[in-house]
Amino acid sequence: MNPSDSLPPLRCISSMAxxxxxxxxxxxxxxxxxxxxxxxxxGGVDAARRLAAGEAFDVAVLASDAVAGLVASGHLAAGSEAVVALSGLAAAVAEGRPAPRTDTLAQLLRLLGEAGAIGYSTGPSGKALLERLRQWGVLEALQPRLVQAPPGQPVAAMVARGEVDIGFQQLSEMVHSPGIALLAELPPEARIVTAFTAAACVPSPRSDEACAFIRYLCGAQAAEAKQEEGMSPAPVGS
Incomplete structure (x- = not known):
């Protein structure tokens, strides 16, 4: 009998991305x-709230800014953090619709101006998208047509159901979603990359095992899975 068979599972909480x-x-x-x-x-917001409330987990994997806040508040172990993967923003329309061009910022802004409803997430990519819209000077005009997905609900599902004409979210949350067509790569001005970090939870009686799992998540053996799930490995030393 493997000694690990008698141990309860390591408990890991993560955002949907x-x-x-x-x-x-x-x-x-x-x-x-x-x-x-x-x-x-x-949803990442819910995960952070539950960790801050002291719910028992061994490992957390969240956007890096959320992990930093939970380390600062003492809910995640300082020094255990490691960037697991990077995830870029993607855009999608319903399957079967003509795929519009988004090679340039002008094309993207024209598409947004013509869209009836625009879906975006509650996560870090959604916040970053709103900031870009503000920087481009179009946030106020688009605000009545912006539709934020409820926490934990994929934007892709809203696109597939026809609730929004175009949706933006992490590629990792859209890559295998049915009923949508991913648009070509967004223009450089619209590229938003979110880093996801793992850390051991405080308190956890299994911190050594938690850190071993985190090392596995960051190892070379995980690189292929990251690519196939719409993410990329973090640069060495990050």
């Missing part, structure tokens, strides 16, 4: 080590 990746890597980790990881993926 990394759900597919972590599900896959947790399965790989189980196969490699015999240690099971129980993953719960929710």
């Amino acid at each position: 990394t759900r597919q990746l972590l599900t896959r890597l947790a399965r790989q980790y189980r196969q490699a080590t015999g240690i099971e990881v129980a993953l719960e993926s929710v």
Whole structure:
């Protein structure tokens, strides 16, 4: 009998953007080590709130700014943080619609100006998108047509149901979604990359095991899964 079989699963909480990746890597980790990881993926805002309230987990994987705040408040262990993956912003329209050109900022702004409703997320990419719209001077004009997805609900689902004409969210949350067509790469001015960081939770009686799992998430053996799930490995030393 493997000693790890008698241990309860490591508890990991994450935002929805990394759900597919972590599900896959947790399965790989189980196969490699015999240690099971129980993953719960929710809206990033909800995950941070639950951790701040003291809910018991061993590992958290959230946007880097959220992790930094939870480290500062003592809910995640300082020194345990590691950037797991980078995720870029993507845009999509409903499957079957003509895919508009978005090579330049002018084309993107024209598309947004013509859209009836524009979906965006509650996560870091959604906040960053609103800031870009403000910088481009179009936020006020577009505000009545901006539709924010409820926490934990994919923007892609809103696009597929026809609730919005175009939707923006992490590529990792859109890449395998049915009923949508991803647009070509966004212009440089609209490229938004979010870093997702893992950290050990405080208090956790299994901090050593938590840190071992975090190292696995950042290792070379996880790179292929990151690429296939719409993310990329973090640069060495980040």
